[in-house]
Amino acid sequence: MRRAQRREPEAFGQLYEEHFDRIYRYVMLRVRNQEDAEDITQQVFLKALEKIGSYRWRGMPFASWLFRIAHNLVVDYWKKKSREKVVAVAPEEIDEMAASPNDPAALAELNFDMKQLAAACDRLTDGQREIISLRFAGGLSVAESAKVMGKSEGAVKVLQHAALVKLRRILCPAGEEVNG
Amino acid sequence: MAERFENILEECLERLRQGESMEQCLARYPEQAADLAPLLQVAAATQKTSSAVQPRPEFKERSRYEIQSQLHGKERKTEPKKTSFVGWMPRWAVAVVSVILVFLVAGTGTVAASTSSMPDDTLYPVKLATERARLGLTRGDIKKARVNVRLADRRVKEIVYLARKGDSRRLDKALLRLEGHMEAIEQVIEANADRPKVQEALTALKALLEERAAENEAAIEEATNNTDDPGILRRVLERYRQRYQSALGSGWRGSR
Numbered sequence: 001m002r003r004a005q006r007r008e009p010e011a012f013g014q015l016y017e018e019h020f021d022r023i024y025r026y027v028m029l030r031v032r033n034q035e036d037a038e039d040i041t042q043q044v045f046l047k048a049l050e051k052i053g054s055y056r057w058r059g060m061p062f063a064s065w066l067f068r069i070a071h072n073l074v075v076d077y078w079k080k081k082s083r084e085k086v087v088a089v090a091p092e093e094i095d096e097m098a099a100s101p102n103d104p105a106a107l108a109e110l111n112f113d114m115k116q117l118a119a120a121c122d123r124l125t126d127g128q129r130e131i132i133s134l135r136f137a138g139g140l141s142v143a144e145s146a147k148v149m150g151k152s153e154g155a156v157k158v159l160q161h162a163a164l165v166k167l168r169r170i171l172c173p174a175g176e177e178v179n180g
Numbered sequence: 181m182a183e184r185f186e187n188i189l190e191e192c193l194e195r196l197r198q199g200e201s202m203e204q205c206l207a208r209y210p211e212q213a214a215d216l217a218p219l220l221q222v223a224a225a226t227q228k229t230s231s232a233v234q235p236r237p238e239f240k241e242r243s244r245y246e247i248q249s250q251l252h253g254k255e256r257k258t259e260p261k262k263t264s265f266v267g268w269m270p271r272w273a274v275a276v277v278s279v280i281l282v283f284l285v286a287g288t289g290t291v292a293a294s295t296s297s298m299p300d301d302t303l304y305p306v307k308l309a310t311e312r313a314r315l316g317l318t319r320g321d322i323k324k325a326r327v328n329v330r331l332a333d334r335r336v337k338e339i340v341y342l343a344r345k346g347d348s349r350r351l352d353k354a355l356l357r358l359e360g361h362m363e364a365i366e367q368v369i370e371a372n373a374d375r376p377k378v379q380e381a382l383t384a385l386k387a388l389l390e391e392r393a394a395e396n397e398a399a400i401e402e403a404t405n406n407t408d409d410p411g412i413l414r415r416v417l418e419r420y421r422q423r424y425q426s427a428l429g430s431g432w433r434g435s436r
Contacts, residue, residue: 013248113229114230157190172222
């Protein structure tokens, strides 16, 4: 890390290789457009290169720091597009969490493609979409995601729960059998 | 009740990530299985779909070239500023605050009692505060790194303890702290690698780190064999190995 902070090409290259695909997947799910996702992903690493000298641990793992940059760029992107949505978990979603229309024994694999997933994520709140993208596209832990989002781990778990409930309802409406 | 379900859901997601089957996971929580199953299914499918997304190779290559051009264009223009462990406080203020803190608390005997406390003890925050004070009062990067080696030992003990108790939430936090210590050690080793005057101290630091790593690895491995959930400790072991091997560097030929 210190070598990367001194802008040594080999050290920074290692960080680039380690995180590039994860950042791209996260951005792709957030902006749902390949061209824009590529542009933002490149900006993330250019910005990281510019700011890496100021990175300090202080409880913020490097992956969280990098995803925070990506998160900010995605937020800017949507501001420009004037499509920012509500961040907080809506109270009525808490009630939705209690319902479970599916049989636990029916563990057939659920399948959907990226287009369907992106369309489903489009119907989530911004916070829900963020946690799904960080956890399942970016591969961050709850603790790392909490650092990116500036929330407590407990709040992130609540958000994750709400997001999965809603995603399930969108992708597999009640009464519809899962395929597989 | 609601809070508890979120924790169970997260624990199951972590278990799936470690390779446990959905059936095994649900069998652990028969009462919540009906609520858990559809959520775990959608999480697994989301993970699978997302991981199939890959950047175009030509884009990745172009981006890599752009970064390399930037790196070679203006190497080492910005040296990171030296800051204290508190960050926004000047170094002298950290020392003064640390001394006051240590003396205030030490007088009551609380510090001594907190040393052996675990993350689920009420005295644990005192332990962490005392450690921060100790680091703040230690002069010199290499001496600080040696303190971090010892603090990493403590984190490993805590992780083993939390694994036995099945407290994955606190374990994740302890792992983050452990990685923080290891990263701080690595930064010191890298920063001093080219300084002839400190090579002896640096070699001693690496030897200490290697010795402690061997013992800690053995402790984690032993705990792995004595827990219901070896997956979490295997992940800890893997990350710990990566960290200390990275800190020791490829050129290190220590005692082993």
